[in-house]
Amino acid sequence: MKGCNSCRLEKGVCGSNCSCNPTQEGVPQYRDEGLLSALLANIELIKDARKGWSAVAAQPIAQGKFLCQYAGELISTAEAKRRLAVYDNLKAPCTGHALLVVREWLPSGDACLRINIDATRVGNVARFFNHSCGGGNLELVLVRCSGSPIPHVSMFARRPISAGEELTFQYGQPSGPSDAVQQIGEGMSIEKVERRACYCGAEECLGYLPVDSV
Ligand SMILES: C[S@@+](CC[C@H](N)C(=O)[O-])C[C@H]1O[C@@H](n2cnc3c(N)ncnc32)[C@H](O)[C@@H]1O
Numbered sequence: 001m002k003g004c005n006s007c008r009l010e011k012g013v014c015g016s017n018c019s020c021n022p023t024q025e026g027v028p029q030y031r032d033e034g035l036l037s038a039l040l041a042n043i044e045l046i047k048d049a050r051k052g053w054s055a056v057a058a059q060p061i062a063q064g065k066f067l068c069q070y071a072g073e074l075i076s077t078a079e080a081k082r083r084l085a086v087y088d089n090l091k092a093p094c095t096g097h098a099l100l101v102v103r104e105w106l107p108s109g110d111a112c113l114r115i116n117i118d119a120t121r122v123g124n125v126a127r128f129f130n131h132s133c134g135g136g137n138l139e140l141v142l143v144r145c146s147g148s149p150i151p152h153v154s155m156f157a158r159r160p161i162s163a164g165e166e167l168t169f170q171y172g173q174p175s176g177p178s179d180a181v182q183q184i185g186e187g188m189s190i191e192k193v194e195r196r197a198c199y200c201g202a203e204e205c206l207g208y209l210p211v212d213s214v
Pocket of ligand 1: 053097098099126127128129131132198209
C-alpha cells in the first residue's frame with residue numbers, strides 16, 4: 001500500500017491533522033505543540049539506519065532536568081486499539097509510530113487510569129525518543145496540575161547526560177506496582193504480534209521492542 005510521503009503512514013491513517021509535505025521528503029513532519037523551538041537548541045535529530053530518527057543531546061544535560069512533556073493526541077482506549085492494529089500491520093519502512101500507552105495504577109494495584117497519547121502525527125520532540133531495554137537516560141513522571149484529572153507525561157533526565165548521547169527511555173514500563181505489567185490484549189497471543197528487532201545496544205537488550213499493549 002502506498003503511504004504518505006512524509007509521515008510514512010498509509011493514506012487511511014494519515015488524516016486531516018497530518019502536516020505532510022511531499023516536497024520535503026525525508027524530513028520528519030509533525031505539528032509542533034509549542035516546546036520544540038526552545039528544545040531544538042539543546043537537542044539534535046539524527047537519522048540512524050536501523051532505528052530511524054533519533055534525538056541526541058547537543059550539550060550536557062543535568063540529572064533531574066525537565067526536558068519536555070510527551071505531547072500528542074490524547075485519544076480514547078478504543079481509538080488507541082484501532083490505531084495500534086493499523087500501525088502493527090504496517091510494513092517497513094512504515095514502522096515508526098509513536099503511540100504511548102501509560103497506566104497510572106492505584107496504590108492497591110487493582111485499577112488504573114490508562115492514558116493513550118498518539119504523537120505519530122501531532123507531537124513534539126519527545127516522539128523522536130527511541131527505546132532502550134536498559135531503561136535509557138530519561139524517565140517518565142506523571143505530573144498532575146491542579147484541576148486536571150489527566151496527568152501530563154513529563155520527561156526528566158534520570159542521570160547526567162553527556163553531549164552526543166542519544167536520549168532514550170524504556171517503552172512499555174508500567175507506572176505503578178512492579179507486578180502491574182502491561183498485558184497483551186484479550187484474544188491476542190504473543191505469536192500473533194510481529195516482533196520488531198531492537199537495536200538499542202544496551203547490555204540488557206532483549207533483542208525485540210516491547211510489544212504495544214492493546
Ligand atoms: C516513538 S518512535 C521514535 C522515533 C523513530 N525512530 C522515528 O524515526 O520516527 C518509535 C519507533 O522508533 C523505532 N525505534 C525506537 N527505538 C528503537 C530501538 N531501540 N530499536 C529499533 N527501532 C526503534 C521503532 O520503529 C518504533 O516504532
